[in-house]
Amino acid sequence: MTAAQPAGVEIVEVGPRDGLQNESTLLPTATKVELVERAIAAGARRIEAASFVHPRLVPQMADAEAVMAAVPRRDDVAYSGLVLNRKGFDRALDTGLTEVNVVVVATDTFSERNQGVTTEEGLRTWEDVAARAHDAKIRPVATIAVAFGCPFEGAVSGDHVVQLARRIADSGPFELALADTIGVGVPTQVTELLGRVGEATGARLRCHFHNTRNTGYANAFAATTAGVSTLDSSIGGIGGCPFAPNATGNIATEDLEYLLSGMNIRTGLDLDQLSRTGTWIGEQLGKPEVPALLGRAGPFPPK
Amino acid sequence: MTAAQPAGVEIVEVGPRDGLQNESTLLPTATKVELVERAIAAGARRIEAASFVHPRLVPQMADAEAVMAAVPRRDDVAYSGLVLNRKGFDRALDTGLTEVNVVVVATDTFSERNQGVTTEEGLRTWEDVAARAHDAKIRPVATIAVAFGCPFEGAVSGDHVVQLARRIADSGPFELALADTIGVGVPTQVTELLGRVGEATGARLRCHFHNTRNTGYANAFAATTAGVSTLDSSIGGIGGCPFAPNATGNIATEDLEYLLSGMNIRTGLDLDQLSRTGTWIGEQLGKPEVPALLGRAGPFPPK
Numbered sequence: 001m002t003a004a005q006p007a008g009v010e011i012v013e014v015g016p017r018d019g020l021q022n023e024s025t026l027l028p029t030a031t032k033v034e035l036v037e038r039a040i041a042a043g044a045r046r047i048e049a050a051s052f053v054h055p056r057l058v059p060q061m062a063d064a065e066a067v068m069a070a071v072p073r074r075d076d077v078a079y080s081g082l083v084l085n086r087k088g089f090d091r092a093l094d095t096g097l098t099e100v101n102v103v104v105v106a107t108d109t110f111s112e113r114n115q116g117v118t119t120e121e122g123l124r125t126w127e128d129v130a131a132r133a134h135d136a137k138i139r140p141v142a143t144i145a146v147a148f149g150c151p152f153e154g155a156v157s158g159d160h161v162v163q164l165a166r167r168i169a170d171s172g173p174f175e176l177a178l179a180d181t182i183g184v185g186v187p188t189q190v191t192e193l194l195g196r197v198g199e200a201t202g203a204r205l206r207c208h209f210h211n212t213r214n215t216g217y218a219n220a221f222a223a224t225t226a227g228v229s230t231l232d233s234s235i236g237g238i239g240g241c242p243f244a245p246n247a248t249g250n251i252a253t254e255d256l257e258y259l260l261s262g263m264n265i266r267t268g269l270d271l272d273q274l275s276r277t278g279t280w281i282g283e284q285l286g287k288p289e290v291p292a293l294l295g296r297a298g299p300f301p302p303k
Numbered sequence: 304m305t306a307a308q309p310a311g312v313e314i315v316e317v318g319p320r321d322g323l324q325n326e327s328t329l330l331p332t333a334t335k336v337e338l339v340e341r342a343i344a345a346g347a348r349r350i351e352a353a354s355f356v357h358p359r360l361v362p363q364m365a366d367a368e369a370v371m372a373a374v375p376r377r378d379d380v381a382y383s384g385l386v387l388n389r390k391g392f393d394r395a396l397d398t399g400l401t402e403v404n405v406v407v408v409a410t411d412t413f414s415e416r417n418q419g420v421t422t423e424e425g426l427r428t429w430e431d432v433a434a435r436a437h438d439a440k441i442r443p444v445a446t447i448a449v450a451f452g453c454p455f456e457g458a459v460s461g462d463h464v465v466q467l468a469r470r471i472a473d474s475g476p477f478e479l480a481l482a483d484t485i486g487v488g489v490p491t492q493v494t495e496l497l498g499r500v501g502e503a504t505g506a507r508l509r510c511h512f513h514n515t516r517n518t519g520y521a522n523a524f525a526a527t528t529a530g531v532s533t534l535d536s537s538i539g540g541i542g543g544c545p546f547a548p549n550a551t552g553n554i555a556t557e558d559l560e561y562l563l564s565g566m567n568i569r570t571g572l573d574l575d576q577l578s579r580t581g582t583w584i585g586e587q588l589g590k591p592e593v594p595a596l597l598g599r600a601g602p603f604p605p606k
Contacts, residue, residue, distance in 0.1 A: 005491065154604030184603045186565030187524050188308065212600045214514070214558040215565070218521040221490050248596070255517040262489030262518070293551070297515045300487045301457030 006229040008266040010046060011253060012206065013039045015234035015281065016067070017048040017082055018250055021060045022239045025285045029063045033070045035281055039235060040077055042273035044253075048080040048101065048232070052088035053115075068095035080141065084115045089129045099139035099174060102126045106144055106161055109152040110181075114145070123167055130171035139174035143208060147178040147193065148185030158193050162200050169201035175230065176203040180219065183212025183248065187222035194226045206230040209251050211237065211291065216251040217259055224265065231256065236278035237291030252292030254278050272299070309532045311569040313349060314556060315509065316342045318584065319370070320351040320385055321553055322537035324363045328588045332366045336373045338584055342538060343380055345576035347556075351383040351404065351535070355391035356418075371398035383444065387418045392432045402442035402477060405429045409447055409464055412455040413484075417448070426470055433474035442477035446511060450481040450496065451488030461496050465503050472504035478533065479506040483522065486515025486551065490525035497529045509533040512554045514540065514594065519554040520562055527568065534559065539581035540594030555595030557581050575602070 016035050020027065036049055049071060055062035068079070078098035083089045092100050104122040105111035111119050126142050133140035147161050161178070168176055178193060190207070198205055207223040209216040209232070220231055237252030254274040260267055275294045282290035289296070319338050323330065339352055352374060358365035367384070374382070381401035386392045395403050407425040408414035414422050429445050436443035450464050464481070471479055481496060493510070501508055510526040512519040512535070523534055540555030557577035563570055578598045585593035592599070 149603060151603075151605060182603075183600070186562055188566040211517070212596060213561050213603070214520050214555065214596045215562050217517050218524040218562060221521040221524065248600070252517065258516050259489055259518050259521060263491040293515060293517045297486070297551070300452060300454075300485075300516070302454060 004225050004227065005263055005265055006224060006227065008229065009224060009260055010230045011044070011256065011267050011269060012046045012048060012080070012230060012232045013044040013235065013253060014048040014208070014232045014250055015039065015236065015238055015253065017051050017061070018232070019234035019236070019238035019281075021051055021058050023060065023285050026060055027284055029066045029070065031284050032063070032067050035235070035277070036067070036071045038273070038277040038280070040072060040074070042235075042277060043267070043269040045076055045268065046078045046080065048082065050095075051082040052091040053082070053084055065091065065095055068097065083129060085125055086128060086132070089132055093136055093138070097138060099141050100129060100133055101141045101143055101177075102129050103143045103145050103179075104164060104168060106146050106156050106164060107150040107153045110146050110150050113152070119164070123164070126168060127171050130173065134172065140171070141175045141177065141206075142168045142173045143177040143179050144168070145179045145181045148180040148189060149182060151182050158196055161193060162196050165197045165201050165203070169203050173203060175206050176201060177206040177208050177232070179208035180210055180216075181208075183210035183216060185209070185219050186215055187218045190219045190222040191226050194223060194228060198227075204230070206232065208232040210239075210248060211251050212248045217255065220251055220256055221259065224260070235274060235292075236281045238281060238285065249291045252278060252290070252294070254292050254294040258294055307528050307530065308566055308568055309527055309530065311532065312527060312563055313533045314347070314559065314570050314572060315349045315351060315383070315533060315535045316347040316538065316556060317351040317511070317535045317553055318342065318537035318539065318541055318556065320354050320364070320383075321535070322539070322541035322584075324354055324361050325542045326363065326588050329363055330587055332369045332373065334587050335366070335370050338538070338580070339370070339374045341576070341580040341583070343375060343377070345580060346570070346572040348379055348571065349381045349383065351385065353398075354385040355394040356385070356387055368394065368398055371400070386432060388428055389431060389435070392435055396439055396441070400441060402444050403432060403436055404444045404446055404480075405432050406446045406448050406482075407467060407471060409449045409459050409467060410453040410456040413449050413453050416455070422467070426467070429471060430474050433476065437475065443474070444478045444480065445471045445476045446480040446482050447471070448482045448484045451483040451492060452485060454485050461499055464496060465499050468500045468504050468506070472506050476506060478509050479504060480509040480511050480535070482511035483513055483519075484511075486513035486519060488512070488522050489518055490521045493522045493525040494529050497526060497531060501530075507533070509535065511535040513542075513551060514554050515551045520558065523554055523559055524562065527563070538577060538595075539584045541584060541588065552594045555581060555593070555597070557595050557597040561597055
């Protein structure tokens with residue numbers, strides 16, 4: 001098993017977007033910008049910094065343009081923004097992002113509740129946005145949400161996910177992500193689905209795990225063992241999903257970094273800085289305890 | 304990876320011992336007995352029910368004899384008791400246990416703080432207890448504590464653990480457990496150490512993980528992939544270690560069961576009953592939120 005682990009893993013810091021958007025405490029723009037700055041100081045080089053959706057649906061992201069105007073622009077830092085339609089794409093494009101992330105939801109029920117469209121309509125949006133992104137010379141990225149299970153429809157078949165992935169791959173994604181939006185997947189499912197989607201599409205793959213049932217880190221381990229070298233996580237493990245009952249946060253960047261560095265997988269991240277930032281963002285959100293455990297456990301080996 | 308998973312895993316319920324002994328809220332004997340009864344009702348068939356140590360050191364275990372006198376005795380339920388010396392062994396023997404678990408600590412510093420003896424003295428206790436257990440026709444089981452790292456000495460070398468395991472194996476253990484007492488191990492370390500200890504001793508192996516840094520379930524997955532078919536866990540994920548700074552609970556039985564059953568690994572346990580019992584024991588301990596996440600996440604698929 002060890003032999004299959006990649007030498008390095010790229011972690012996409014999604015705390016500023018997927019983490020914050022689900023927190024009910026609205027943060028000032030300056031705090032969001034500071035989160036991005038702290039992530040960069042800790043070594044993050046790819047950051048999902050904002051969501052260009054209607055502010056009524058996700059109030060925390062209402063200042064997406066202001067955040068993007070204030071974050072440091074560096075050649076070595078790529079920013080991603082989530083978009084759900086052409087209007088969102090146009091807004092994102094104006095901010096000078098590196099990539100746009102389009103979410104295609106695997107089930108109609110969740111798709112309609114999350115973004116008001118069917119899965120098929122979501123696919124057409126992806127196709128439209130992908131073409132425009134190619135024209136604009138920014139990277140189109142697609143994420144298949146609830147790829148491992150849906151809170152309303154239950155099990156999601158691997159066949160269905162593979163079909164969606166094939167369709168997405170036809171529009172030339174820079175990368176295709178499989179998201180366990182509600183944290184129900186298990187490692188063997190991850191291994192199998194990644195193998196099938198990889199074989200069917202040949203796409204560069206990324207995984208997005210939540211730790212709702214304590215399987216998130218085992219799934220991340222399974223994904224790296226299956227050869228995936230890009231993973232999403234949020235500093236502090238903050239987050240959830242307003243449209244998924246009981247969903248909890250993303251896997252935490254600091255705990256993921258502990259796991260990966262212990263296995264000699266390089267990420268370029270600094271564990272201590274991540275851990276301090278996890279505690280800090282918890283304080284900003286009025287949460288003395290974030291889901292990340294590293295800040296509580298303290299350093300190892302002991303100092 | 305899937306192919307290597309065992310068809311079944313035996314879960315040793317350690318909540319009544321490792322879980323409770325580290326909780327500061329002292330529970331009445333009847334509540335401890337009820338925890339055991341609920342575990343059995345949920346399908347547990349091997350239970351570490353008590354610790355026969357000095358009541359001054361571990362006040363929660365002062366009523367070990369009373370607990371053992373009251374728990375249901377069934378041919379299909381094996382009870383284990385933790386002992387650290389001959390006096391503890393004699394006490395355990397009098398209660399009619401199925402097996403005694405002797406903890407040998409891999410580092411001198413932790414061994415002296417945890418049980419007042421060096422590692423070498425711990426090994427001699429194991430040899431003495433193992434011989435007496437064989438004579439008494441009960442099962443001697445050894446657990447190597449801090450096998451993946453020590454809160455005081457830091458990294459613990461695999462060579463050292465293999466040497467300890469060889470020495471333990473000479474006394475004919477029914478089973479040899481590797482314990483990540485402070486939750487610092489990572490999956491590749493688990494895979495490697497299990498492979499080495501298995502090869503060096505030929506012993507039946509068990510693993511004991513804590514989730515202090517969110518690696519516990521990934522480690523459990525790695526252990527099953529490495530062929531280990533016996534794992535410790537505690538209902539609710541309750542526990543910690545009074546002599547290990549910041550140690551948190553065992554991996555939770557309900558979350559482990561979710562992980563294993565999702566991978567089609569049979570344990571004989573009932574997820575709903577485990578989850579309800581996890582919530583219940585949290586209430587008894589005055590903890591509205593136990594470390595187990597399943598009770599909060601709710602059932603999947605949705606009912």
